[in-house]
Structures are given as C-alpha cells and as structure tokens.
Amino acid sequence: MAYVNVPNDLSKIKTKLAFNLTKRQLICFGAAAAVGVPLYLLTRGALGNSAALLLMLAVMLPAFLLAMYERDGLPLEKVLYHIIRAKYLRPGVRLYRTENIYAPFTGRKEAPVAKSKKPKARTRQG
Numbered sequence: 001m002a003y004v005n006v007p008n009d010l011s012k013i014k015t016k017l018a019f020n021l022t023k024r025q026l027i028c029f030g031a032a033a034a035v036g037v038p039l040y041l042l043t044r045g046a047l048g049n050s051a052a053l054l055l056m057l058a059v060m061l062p063a064f065l066l067a068m069y070e071r072d073g074l075p076l077e078k079v080l081y082h083i084i085r086a087k088y089l090r091p092g093v094r095l096y097r098t099e100n101i102y103a104p105f106t107g108r109k110e111a112p113v114a115k116s117k118k119p120k121a122r123t124r125q126g
Contacts, residue, residue: 024075028067036060 014022021029036056044052069076 025067028063032060032063032067035063 016022036059039059040052040056043055047055066076069079071079074082
C-alpha cells in the first residue's frame with residue numbers, strides 16, 4: 001500500500017491555477033512580462049542587446065520579488081510595511097510614563113517624568 005505524507009497545517013497549502021503557480025504569481029509574472037518584453041524590444045536598437053537585457057531585468061525584478069518572496073506567511077509588501085513602520089514611523093525609544101490616579105487625593109503634585117537612561121555595564125569586582 002502506498003504511503004503519502006500529509007502536512008499537519010493545511011492552511012499553508014496554496015491553490016495552484018496554471019503551470020503550478022498561484023494566482024498572485026501569475027498576475028505578477030504577467031505584469032512583469034507585459035512591461036519588460038516591450039521595454040527590451042524598444043531599447044535594444046539604441047542600447048544594444050546586453051544593456052537592454054539588464055534594463056529589462058532591473059524593471060522586472062520588483063514584480064518577481066512581489067510574486068515569490070514570502071516571510072512568515074506574509075508577502076513582500078506587508079513585510080516592507082512592517083519594517084518601515086517599526087524603524088521610521090514609530091518612536092525608537094518609548095518612555096515609561098505612569099498616571100497616578102491618586103495624586104489629587106494626596107495633595108502632592110505629580111512627579112516629573114524621568115528620562116530613560118542606558119543601563120550601566122556590570123563590572124566584576126573582586
């Protein structure tokens with residue numbers, strides 16, 4: 001009797017449409033071909049075959065990356081969005097601030113917010 005391995009997590013299996021490619025891959029490869037091939041045909045007379053080929057590859061590369069790159073189940077545009085948001089749009093160092101809800105009852109003013117300090121390196125004494 002034949003034995004076939006069945007993966008435990010079936011959510012990672014993607015539906016293939018044609019040529020063993022997903023719909024996303026077919027759309028991205030089609031868009032890359034629709035832009036790259038005419039670009040090559042129009043520029044090979046002026047630039048030469050090698051330069052036109054390199055230009056075509058440079059123009060088609062982003063579409064190939066959008067089609068094929070995937071990290072932790074996320075496509076390239078979501079990965080780039082998370083990287084940009086974490087590095088550039090959000091503050092790098094977040095200050096620890098608390099709100100003392102009992103301050104009006106104690107009659108004291110709230111303490112000023114302390115700036116965060118870098119932890120000192122531990123030294124070995126002995």
